Amino acid sequence: MIRIVRPEEPPEVLARKGSTLVRNMLAEYHSDPRSYQDGSKAFEFAQGVYGHRDVKKCLSNAQHEKCAYCEVRIVSDAGDVEHFRPKACVRQGKDQPKQSPGYFWLAYTWSNLLYACSRCNREHKRDLFPLTDPTARADALREEGSTAGEAPLLLDPATDTPELHIRFNGERAEPLNEGRRGRMTIDVLGLNRMRLLEARRERLEHVRKRFNTLRLVRAGLFPMNHPEAREHLHDLCREILAATDSRAPFAAMIRGAVRQWFAPDLEFPCSEERLVAWALTLQ
Numbered sequence: 001m002i003r004i005v006r007p008e009e010p011p012e013v014l015a016r017k018g019s020t021l022v023r024n025m026l027a028e029y030h031s032d033p034r035s036y037q038d039g040s041k042a043f044e045f046a047q048g049v050y051g052h053r054d055v056k057k058c059l060s061n062a063q064h065e066k067c068a069y070c071e072v073r074i075v076s077d078a079g080d081v082e083h084f085r086p087k088a089c090v091r092q093g094k095d096q097p098k099q100s101p102g103y104f105w106l107a108y109t110w111s112n113l114l115y116a117c118s119r120c121n122r123e124h125k126r127d128l129f130p131l132t133d134p135t136a137r138a139d140a141l142r143e144e145g146s147t148a149g150e151a152p153l154l155l156d157p158a159t160d161t162p163e164l165h166i167r168f169n170g171e172r173a174e175p176l177n178e179g180r181r182g183r184m185t186i187d188v189l190g191l192n193r194m195r196l197l198e199a200r201r202e203r204l205e206h207v208r209k210r211f212n213t214l215r216l217v218r219a220g221l222f223p224m225n226h227p228e229a230r231e232h233l234h235d236l237c238r239e240i241l242a243a244t245d246s247r248a249p250f251a252a253m254i255r256g257a258v259r260q261w262f263a264p265d266l267e268f269p270c271s272e273e274r275l276v277a278w279a280l281t282l283q
Contacts, residue, residue, distance in 0.1 A: 001069055001155065001162040001185075002252045006062045010110035011054040018049055018108025025104055029140055036101045042088065043104045050108050051081045059115035064247040067117040068157050069125070069189045070196055071250050074117055082116035083107065084156055085147065086127040092134045098127060103138065105145045114158065124190040129154065132180075153184040166191075168253040171200035203250050204257060207243045210236050211261050217279040224280060237275040244268050 025043055028036075035041040056077050066073055068082070085103035092099075106112040116125075131137055132151035139145065155162050165182035166173050173191045175182030186192060213236055216222050224230055243254045259266045262278060 001071060001157050001166060001191075002246055003161050003163075004063050004068060004114075004157045006110065006158055007058060011052065011058050013049055013052045013054055014108050014110055017046070021046060021049065022105050022108055025107075026140060029101070029104070033141060039100045043101060043107075045087055045104075045107050050083075050113065053077065055081055055113065056115065059113060063115050066247075066249065067120055068114040069116055069120040070191060071252065072117050072119075072196070072199070073249050074115065079115050079117055080121040082114045082121045082125070084112050084114055084129075084154075084158075086129050089127050090129050090137070091127050092130050094128065099137075101140075102127065103129075103145075103147075105140050106147075111158070119193070119195075120189050124193075125154075125188060128188050130184060130188070153181055154188060155181055155185045163252060163255070166252070168200075168256045171197050171204055171253065173253075200250050200253055203243070204253065207240055207254055207257065208261075210240050211258070214240075214275070214279040218281060233276060233279060234272065237272045237279070241270060241272060241275065244270070 028043075032041070036043070056079070059081065060074065060077070060079065067079065083103070083106065085106050087104050087107040088102045089098045089100045090102040091097070103112070130153040132153060136149045136151070138147040138150055155165055160181075162185075163176075165176055165179050166186065167176045168174065173186050175186060190196075213222070214233075217224060217233060222229065224233060240258065242248060244251055244258055248254065255268055258270075262275070
C-alpha cells in the first residue's frame, strides 16, 4: 500500500446527483431512525452514481490503475469503487454483529471513495471498519454525521502514510514496530493472502537478481571500461528504479527492499545517477 492523491474536485456526477440522494436519505433517517437502526428499513444506493465510469476513471488514474490496498494492477475497469467507511452497515470485527445503518451519508462523498480489487473489497474488507473506540462511531443524528471524533484502525491510503505503519519482510507484510493500525490493516484486508505472496515473491526476485548484478559491478567483477558495459549498467538501474515507481505493482515492497539493499534513508524517486555511482564506487 502506498500513499495516493485524489484530485481535489470530485467528478461532476457526484456533486450533481450525490448531494440530492444524500439529502433525501438524511430526511428519511431523521424521520424514522429506529427503523433503520433495527434493520426493518434499509437504504438503497445508486451504484450508477458512486460507481459511475467517470468516478472509476478518476480514481483509477489517481491510483495508477492499481488497487488502493494491495497494489495489484486492475485490468480495464474491473475494479470496485470502494467505500472506506462502509455505506450500508458496519462491523467492528469479523466476529462482531453488524451495526445498521452504516455511513450512508458518505455513500457519494469523494473523500470516502477508493478504487479496489474485488478480493480486497468483497472478500476481505466488506463491512469491517474497526475503531480504537467503537463508542465514538459517527452517527448521522449527531453533529451532522461528523467523523472527526473517530480514530480508525484501518489505514486510509489517501490520508495516512502506509510506509509509517507497514513494512515488508521479503514478500510478507508486517506491522512496523508492532503497531496496531498496521496489524489491523494487514489482517482485515488479507494482505498476506497466498496469491499476493506468490505475486510479490516473483516481483521481488526479479528485482533482487538485478540488484545482485549491481553488487558484482561494485565488487569489480564486472569491469565497466567498455561503453556497452556502461550502457548495460544504466539499463539495470533504470529497471530497478522503474519497479519503485508508484505506477508499478507492489511499489511499497520494492521500495523497502531497495532501501534495505542500498540505503535505509533513501527517498523516492531516486536518481539513476545515484544508483550507478553506488555500483561504481569500488571500481
